[in-house]
Amino acid sequence: MEQDYLLLYKTLFDHYGPQNWWPADTPLEMMIGAILVQNTNWRNVEKALIKLRPYLGAEALDRLQEEELAQLIKPSGFFNIKAKRIKSFIQWWKQYNFSLNRVKKLEKETLRKELLNVHGIGRETADVMLLYALDKAVFVVDAYARRIFYRIGYDMPNSYDQFRLEVEQTFPEKLDVFNEFHALLVEHAKQYCRTRPLCDKCPLSSICKKRVEGD
DNA sequence: GTCCGGTGTC
DNA sequence: GACACGGGAC
Numbered sequence: 090m091e092q093d094y095l096l097l098y099k100t101l102f103d104h105y106g107p108q109n110w111w112p113a114d115t116p117l118e119m120m121i122g123a124i125l126v127q128n129t130n131w132r133n134v135e136k137a138l139i140k141l142r143p144y145l146g147a148e149a150l151d152r153l154q155e156e157e158l159a160q161l162i163k164p165s166g167f168f169n170i171k172a173k174r175i176k177s178f179i180q181w182w183k184q185y186n187f188s189l190n191r192v193k194k195l196e197k198e199t200l201r202k203e204l205l206n207v208h209g210i211g212r213e214t215a216d217v218m219l220l221y222a223l224d225k226a227v228f229v230v231d232a233y234a235r236r237i238f239y240r241i242g243y244d245m246p247n248s249y250d251q252f253r254l255e256v257e258q259t260f261p262e263k264l265d266v267f268n269e270f271h272a273l274l275v276e277h278a279k280q281y282c283r284t285r286p287l288c289d290k291c292p293l294s295s296i297c298k299k300r301v302e303g304d
Numbered sequence: 305g306t307c308c309g310g311t312g313t314c
Numbered sequence: 315g316a317c318a319c320g321g322g323a324c
Contacts, residue, residue: 111320127321133311134320166309170322211322231320275320284318285314 092243094259096296098266101273104292108272111221116189118145119222123214124174125165136164147187150179174209181207189222197225212249220271226264228256229271233278240282242298 113119118138125134138145140161144153153161159172181203185191192200200223204215212230219225228234230252238245246252260266281291288299 123320126319128319129309129321130311130319132319133309136311164310166311166319167307167321168309170308174322209322213321217320229320233320271320278320 092245093296094256097241097293098260098270098273100293100296101277102269105273105276108269108276110268110272111217113221115145116222117147120178120218121145121150121175123217123221124171124178124209125162127167127171127214129166133165137162140164147179147182150175151183170209174207177208178210193223197227200225201227216253217271220264220267224264226257226260226262226267228253228260228267230256231271231275233282234271234274236302237274237278237282237293239302240286240297240300241293242300 111119111122113122121141122134122138125137140163141158144150144158144161150158155172155176158175159168162168162171162175165171182192195203197219201215201219204210204218205212210218216227216229219227220229230249235245235252246255257267260270277293281287281293286299288294288297291297
């Protein structure tokens with residue numbers, strides 16, 4: 090079998106168990122976290138979220154000055170850019186009166202296009218929002234997924250959407266599978282499949298070709 | 305390809 | 315000290 094995504098998923102799930110993502114109390118917190126975590130360590134995002142907690146309501150964030158917001162989220166890095174991005178996102182959501190249900194009623198592809206149209210929301214951020222806050226079944230292609238799939242030996246498309254669709258075809262509309270899959274890949278990338286991989290005792294040893302980047 | 309950026313880790 | 319980090323815009 091060339092590229093057995095189901096086997097990969099099962100192997101990860103058997104080892105790590107259910108992850109029950111995303112780590113957030115509310116959909117808003119989830120979506121803000123998605124912006125804050127762009128190319129940033131999650132630990133730094135948690136620090137920013139703690140400072141931001143008193144303002145973690147759509148109206149409160151809308152009222153907050155961008156400069157003030159930037160200061161609050163400083164620990165997450167790229168704070169000026171991210172403050173702008175959060176503002177853009179809130180402005181977009183405001184069109185729906187900050188109603189999650191109204192947004193969730195939109196078609197998956199329609200909603201993705203709308204999110205991609207928001208300044209500061211790219212494919213990955215849009216997809217994690219779709220998956221973890223808006224109940225849309227999408228496979229998230231992040232740097233970890235690319236790294237892990239590559240090292241295992243899977244020959245994946247370079248294009249984000251081609252990569253995504255390739256995996257999605259294996260699990261059509263399986264919301265909870267995509268939910269767990271992305272979380273498991275992140276966990277695995279943190280624990281074993283790091284920049285410097287820890288291949289000894291890696292739970293994927295039996296199915297991994299241990300390919301090295303730059304071949 | 306380059307910039308944005310604070311916070312861990314090696 | 316360099317380097318990496320649930321990316322995206324320019």
